[in-house]
Every structure is written in structure tokens, then in C-alpha cells.
Amino acid sequence: MSVFNAYMTLSGAVDATVTRDERMARRTSYRIGGPAALFVAAHSYPALVRTIQVLAAEGVDWVILGKGSNLLVSDKGYDGCVIVLDGEFSRTSLGEDGTLTAGAGALLSKVVNEALKAGLSGLEPCVGIPGTVGGALSMNAGTRREWIGSVVRDVVVLRPGLGLHRYEASEIEWGYRSTSIPGTEIILEATLELAPSSREAIAQDMEERLRRRRESQPLGVPSCGSVFRNPPDRSVGALIESCGLKGAREGGAQVSEEHANFIVNRGGATAEDVIRLIGRAHEAVLAEHGVDLSCEVKLLGFGG
Numbered sequence: 001m002s003v004f005n006a007y008m009t010l011s012g013a014v015d016a017t018v019t020r021d022e023r024m025a026r027r028t029s030y031r032i033g034g035p036a037a038l039f040v041a042a043h044s045y046p047a048l049v050r051t052i053q054v055l056a057a058e059g060v061d062w063v064i065l066g067k068g069s070n071l072l073v074s075d076k077g078y079d080g081c082v083i084v085l086d087g088e089f090s091r092t093s094l095g096e097d098g099t100l101t102a103g104a105g106a107l108l109s110k111v112v113n114e115a116l117k118a119g120l121s122g123l124e125p126c127v128g129i130p131g132t133v134g135g136a137l138s139m140n141a142g143t144r145r146e147w148i149g150s151v152v153r154d155v156v157v158l159r160p161g162l163g164l165h166r167y168e169a170s171e172i173e174w175g176y177r178s179t180s181i182p183g184t185e186i187i188l189e190a191t192l193e194l195a196p197s198s199r200e201a202i203a204q205d206m207e208e209r210l211r212r213r214r215e216s217q218p219l220g221v222p223s224c225g226s227v228f229r230n231p232p233d234r235s236v237g238a239l240i241e242s243c244g245l246k247g248a249r250e251g252g253a254q255v256s257e258e259h260a261n262f263i264v265n266r267g268g269a270t271a272e273d274v275i276r277l278i279g280r281a282h283e284a285v286l287a288e289h290g291v292d293l294s295c296e297v298k299l300l301g302f303g304g
């Protein structure tokens, strides 16, 4: 494989920003992670298609990223190419029928605000969630029982090597932090079907959700949000707390004192520090409660 060849072929030749050895600590909400060998911010569809072609020809692995708010990148980094979607992928537009179409690179917070301003209800469970529309759809972001998937009318994806495909809502299964859209496909755009409502009611609901977030989550400190998925009818935060791990530290990483399902970067944390704490929490909850927790945070560059 040749990252160098891919860099030389793409650099200056496509509508994209192409860099080498991009520090992923700059690209994740954790502020952790070594370099990605190659980094491409694709500004247009032709640039994205060409990038994928070149990477395939050079045998370079790649991954699509949003804002890296649900991601832990290893300290040694990633030896493939990280692709983000911006430029034309960040567009949003309101339809006349209560729909809102958003590119995968658009910030979720921007889309939530546009819905509020237009008096369209349905995105309230997404208020306060960092990241992009693409990341939110890939993760089916929301709360334990309410999620973005429930307002999706259709999703346009790129099937690498095959072309564009449009999924209608009825063809997609959404679950708690999951979607049936294969991880090999690149989400490009979604149209959301929202319900006209009073702006005051939407604003009040959002404000209440933000207040609960501020009261229960460590928002001023770098993190990836929830580390583990909640098992059915159990709260991971309560399970980890009951094992006495609230406040536990490994190097610069700490199980949050405010919410035990958050592991925060207290400054200078390495990915290894976070992994050690994840391991301790997993082992303790398994030993004390017989619950085998699974990670919500995505890992990159850890091999296997």
C-alpha cells in the first residue's frame, strides 16, 4: 500500500484538503489520538468519489469521520486515510412540506436550530449532542428510547465502487445506537420529516433537555459522551458507580465524578489510559453484576 502515492495523486488534484500525519487529537472531542497517515476533507461529491478510487487503487484503508465526538483513536494513530465531508456536504435546506434536508457534514446542532427556528418538531432529542448529521445517523444518536432515525424520511448513501443509493425510511431499521445501513456505505445526505409545532413549545422542551444534560454530565471536560451502551432496563452509570469506580483514574483519564458512564480527559490523557479504565469498568461490572457491557464509543487504530 502506498499512502505516499495516494497523497501525491490527490494533493492539489481534487476539490479537497489533503494532509499527511494529521494529529487526530485535533479531530476528536477527546483531544486524544496519534496521527492519521492521510487525511482528506472532501468538499464535493466528485472529490469524494475520486478519493475513494485512488485509495482503493493504492490499497489504503480508509474511514469516514464526522466531528470525532464518539471516537477514541489510539496513541500510535491510524495507518490509513481519515475522510471527512465538508463543503457541499454541509448544506441544509427546508422543504415546503415540513421536511429538512441536510448533508452528512452539517453540524447536528445547526440542523436542530434550523428546525427550532422553522417551528418544526422532532429533533428535540438531539439537542446538545455534538457532531455531524452523518455521525448522528451512523450512531442513531438520541436518548435511550428516542433517536434521530425516527424522523428520517430517506437517506442517500455512496456505495463505494457502485454509486449512489437512496434508502426510504421503511427500508432502514433503527435501534438503540444502531442502524441497518451497512458500515461500508458512506452517508451523504438525509431528509428529515418533521411536524409543525409552536416554536415556544419546542424551545421549552429543548431547554429542559439541556438543563438535565448540564446537571448530570461533565460538559466542560473533553470526553466522548457515554462510553458504554446501557443494557436493557439498567443504567451503566449506576452499575459502574456501584462498583466504586466513580472518580477512578488512570494517568490523565478519569471516570467522571458527575456521571460514571463518562470517562473524561483531565489533561494529557492517552488512549491507553482510557482503555485501561474501560477495561477496569468492564471487569468490575461483569464480576459484581454479571453484566457484560458493550462499548458505545468507536475505536480507531487499535488493530484487530
Ligand SMILES: Cc1cc2nc3c(=O)[nH]c(=O)nc-3n(C[C@H](O)[C@H](O)[C@H](O)COP(=O)(O)OP(=O)(O)OC[C@H]3O[C@@H](n4cnc5c(N)ncnc54)[C@H](O)[C@@H]3O)c2cc1C
Residues within 6 Å of the ligand: 029, 063, 064, 065, 066, 067, 068, 069, 070, 071, 085, 104, 128, 129, 130, 131, 132, 133, 134, 135, 136, 137, 138, 139, 140, 141, 142, 143, 185, 186, 187, 188, 219, 223, 224, 225, 226, 298
Ligand atoms: C459531551 C458529549 C455528549 C454526548 N451526548 C450524546 C447523546 O446524548 N446521545 C448520543 O447518541 N450521543 C451522544 N454523544 C456521542 C456523539 O456526539 C454522537 O454519537 C454523535 O452522533 C457522533 O457524531 P460525529 O459526527 O462526531 O461522529 P464521529 O464520532 O466522527 O463518528 C461516529 C461513527 O459514525 C461514523 N460516521 C460518521 N460520519 C459518517 C458518514 N457520513 N457516513 C458513514 N458513517 C459515518 C464513523 O465512521 C464512526 O463509526 C455525546 C458526545 C459527547 C462528547
